[in-house]
Amino acid sequence: MFRRLTFTGRAVVFFFAILAVWWLLPFVVKSFVKTSFFEFQAPSWTSASYLRDIGSYWGARTHSKEELIEAGMEQARLNAAYELRNQNVEFQSRQIERLEALLSLPSLPTFRYEVARVIHRDINTWWNRLIIRKGRIHGIRPGQAVVFSGGVVGRVDEVYAYTSTVVLISDPSFRVAAHVEDDERPIQFQGGVNPPGLRAPLAQISNVPADIRVSRDRPRRVVSSRLGGSFPDGLTLGYIQSLEPGSDGLFQSGYARLDERLLSVREVTVLVPIEAEMGETTP
Amino acid sequence: MKRNRQIVALIVLNLVLYAVINEANFYLTPLGIALHLDVLLVFFAAIRLRIVHGMIIVLVLGMTAGAFRPEVPGGTLLTLLTVWFVCLLLRPVIRRENPIVITSMAILLQFFVLAGRTAIYTGHLLDVSAVWQRLLLDTGISLLILAMVTTTWCEFQRRVLLMMGWDLNAESQRV
Numbered sequence: 284m285f286r287r288l289t290f291t292g293r294a295v296v297f298f299f300a301i302l303a304v305w306w307l308l309p310f311v312v313k314s315f316v317k318t319s320f321f322e323f324q325a326p327s328w329t330s331a332s333y334l335r336d337i338g339s340y341w342g343a344r345t346h347s348k349e350e351l352i353e354a355g356m357e358q359a360r361l362n363a364a365y366e367l368r369n370q371n372v373e374f375q376s377r378q379i380e381r382l383e384a385l386l387s388l389p390s391l392p393t394f395r396y397e398v399a400r401v402i403h404r405d406i407n408t409w410w411n412r413l414i415i416r417k418g419r420i421h422g423i424r425p426g427q428a429v430v431f432s433g434g435v436v437g438r439v440d441e442v443y444a445y446t447s448t449v450v451l452i453s454d455p456s457f458r459v460a461a462h463v464e465d466d467e468r469p470i471q472f473q474g475g476v477n478p479p480g481l482r483a484p485l486a487q488i489s490n491v492p493a494d495i496r497v498s499r500d501r502p503r504r505v506v507s508s509r510l511g512g513s514f515p516d517g518l519t520l521g522y523i524q525s526l527e528p529g530s531d532g533l534f535q536s537g538y539a540r541l542d543e544r545l546l547s548v549r550e551v552t553v554l555v556p557i558e559a560e561m562g563e564t565t566p
Numbered sequence: 567m568k569r570n571r572q573i574v575a576l577i578v579l580n581l582v583l584y585a586v587i588n589e590a591n592f593y594l595t596p597l598g599i600a601l602h603l604d605v606l607l608v609f610f611a612a613i614r615l616r617i618v619h620g621m622i623i624v625l626v627l628g629m630t631a632g633a634f635r636p637e638v639p640g641g642t643l644l645t646l647l648t649v650w651f652v653c654l655l656l657r658p659v660i661r662r663e664n665p666i667v668i669t670s671m672a673i674l675l676q677f678f679v680l681a682g683r684t685a686i687y688t689g690h691l692l693d694v695s696a697v698w699q700r701l702l703l704d705t706g707i708s709l710l711i712l713a714m715v716t717t718t719w720c721e722f723q724r725r726v727l728l729m730m731g732w733d734l735n736a737e738s739q740r741v
Contacts, residue, residue, distance in 0.1 A: 290617075294654035297617050301625075301647060305640055313639035320633035327585060403634070404592050407600035408700050409687035410636050440636070448634065455691060456636070478696035479598040479703040485696065547596035 318443070325446045328414060332402035392515065394428075394554040397421055401549050402446070408477060411451035411484075413437070415551060418445045426513050428554040433542035434519030435507055436551050449551070452520060453477055453484035453541055460510040461488075461520055463503050468492050469510055472520055472539070483543040486521055489529075489536040497523045497537075505539050515554070572732045573619055577626050579723060580607050584631060598700065602708040604631065605676040606716065608646050610723045612653030613662055613671075614734050624650045645682070649675050662738075665717040672716040673709050680705050 288296065305313075346354075383390055399417035406412070417423055419442050429436040429449050437451040438459075450457050457474040469490070476485040488505065497503045502522040507514035521539035528535050587603050594600065607627045611620040624646050632642025652675060660667050684692075684701060691697045724734055 290658060291655060293617055294651060297621060298647065298651040298654075301621070302644075305644070310639070316629060317633050317639050320629045324630055324633065328588075331585070331589060403588065404595045405634060406591075406595045407602070407704060408697060409683055412634070412636065414634065450636075455688065475691055476694050476696045477598060477700055479700045481597065482696075546598070 321441075322443055325414075325443060328402045329416060329446070332400055332416060336400070392509075393557045394515065395422070395557055395560065397423060397553040397555050399423075399447075399551055399553060401551060404546075406451070406453075406477065406546060410456070411437075411454040411474065411477065412440070413449040413451065413548075413551070415447050415449055415553070416445070417553065418443050418447050420444060422555050422560055423447050423553050424555075424559070427556070428507075428514045428518075429551050430518060430554060431544070431548050431551050433544050433548075434521075435514060436545065436548060438513060439553060447553075451545060452486060453545060459514065459520075460508045461505050462508050463491070463495055463523070464506050466492075466495065469508055470505070472505060476538070477546075481543070484541045484545060485538045486541055487536070488523055488526070488539050489534065491523070491526055491535040491537070493528065493533060493535060495526070495535065497526055499524050502540070569619060569732060572727050572730050573622055575726060575730060576611065576615075576723060577623055579726065580611075580623065580627055581630065583607060583719070584627065598703075599707060600704050601711060602676065602680055602704060603712060604642070604646060604679060605649055605672050606712065606719060607631065608650050609653065609672050609675075609716065610720045612650040613657060613660075613668065614720070614724065614738075617654065620650060620654075645679055649679065668720065669713055669716045673712050676709060676712055677705065680708070 379391070382388070397417055399415035399421075401413050402416050403414035404412075405414075413436075415429075423439055423442050425439050425442055427439045429439060435452055437449045437454070437457060439447050440450045441448045451474065452459075452472075453474040453476075455473075455475050459472050460469050461472040462469055470492075471489045473487045473489070474484075475487045478485065495503065502524045504522055505520045507516060507518040507520055509516045519542070521541040523537055523539045526535040526537040584607060587601055591600055608620075608624045611623040615623070625643070628640075628643030628646040631646070632640065635642055653671070656671065660671065662668065680701075688697060688701075727734060
């Protein structure tokens with residue numbers, strides 16, 4: 284009977300047969316197939332990233348000795364400045380521990396820093412994601428915070444054996460509690476808009492108290508809040524440049540400009556909570 | 567007649583194309599541009615191969631391309647399957663030898679794929695002008711590239727099959 288069908292008839296039968304099979308498959312099987320295909324192609328992305336690293340290495344080798352000496356001197360100056368800052372941080376950490384003990388306060392969450400290379404970017408109008416070269420065996424788990432020198436990059440979404448996917452803060456589905464610098468009241472931060480060209484991505488800001496004032500000349504920094512659970516307090520999310528009053532008159536909303544480097548970031552750091560790791564290893 | 571070697575070769579060729587598109591997007595991201603050329607991965611299989619052969623290629627490439635995307639499981643697969651199905655329906659009424667017809671068909675299909683994704687994933691943001699600017703730029707560049715490479719890519723795959731002993735032109739003339 285199937286042989287008697289026309290070409291179009293056979294196409295219709297095949298198409299709806301595949302749809303029916305896919306629809307009837309349990310969700311577990313679909314997820315397993317998705318994960319299998321991800322793991323199957325992950326080595327190719329990792330290899331491509333190693334090739335890029337080799338390309339950068341050979342590119343760097345073309346620099347002259349004078350340039351390298353100059354870069355070395357600049358690096359030495361930076362190291363000296365960071366050494367001083369480290370001493371200051373150590374002193375402040377001891378101060379915090381002493382105050383916590385004195386006031387019987389619960390200690391702040393502490394993190395281990397897992398540095399990872401970005402091996403793949405999928406950034407468009409619909410979703411903004413990265414794949415990084417560290418995964419489950421490095422202690423990375425879904426929901427952990429990902430940061431870089433410009434502030435927050437995003438949150439770990441899916442974790443595989445040697446790779447993980449990260450949702451950027453510019454992704455329309457990314458939502459987190461935040462607050463304006465020097466103001467503890469929470470506001471809502473949601474990713475959203477990636478303009479074309481070399482312009483910085485934007486995020487939507489809402490529930491901003493009516494008394495907060497910003498202007499293009501004096502933008503206010505939006506920082507992460509501990510309320511969300513995964514991010515430590517005070518990491519840069521973006522800068523609010525304009526706000527508009529909401530219909531209720533109590534809150535304002537607007538857009539925050541994110542760091543331009545977010546779209547070209549090559550190396551990120553995953554904040555792995557030490558308490559959670561110790562909990563996993565303790566029987 | 568079994569064509570396993572040739573089908574595997576076509577899958578590998580399109581996986582390489584998929585990797586090249588991903589690599590191009592990696593470097594274009596800082597410029598605020600993304601290429602969307604999904605249709606190109608299955609177009610040749612849809613307009614030139616038998617239903618079963620085309621279906622195998624669409625299944626493998628659909629699941630590979632969709633593995634990373636944050637859609638419902640199989641979202642990309644269903645999109646590519648729909649593209650393949652529309653091509654199959656149009657096959658008896660189009661002139662596959664005409665490059666203008668082929669290119670126009672690929673462009674239209676890619677446009678509908680992009681429009682569908684926009685409606686599903688960015689519907690709530692369509693009142694923001696920057697979203698429209700980005701969508702128009704991405705769509706324009708993607709369709710322009712599609713217009714430039716579709717015929718060449720299809721012809722290249724046909725010649726690879728010919729080198730492997732599968733003459734699609736002779737086969738279609740016999741049919």
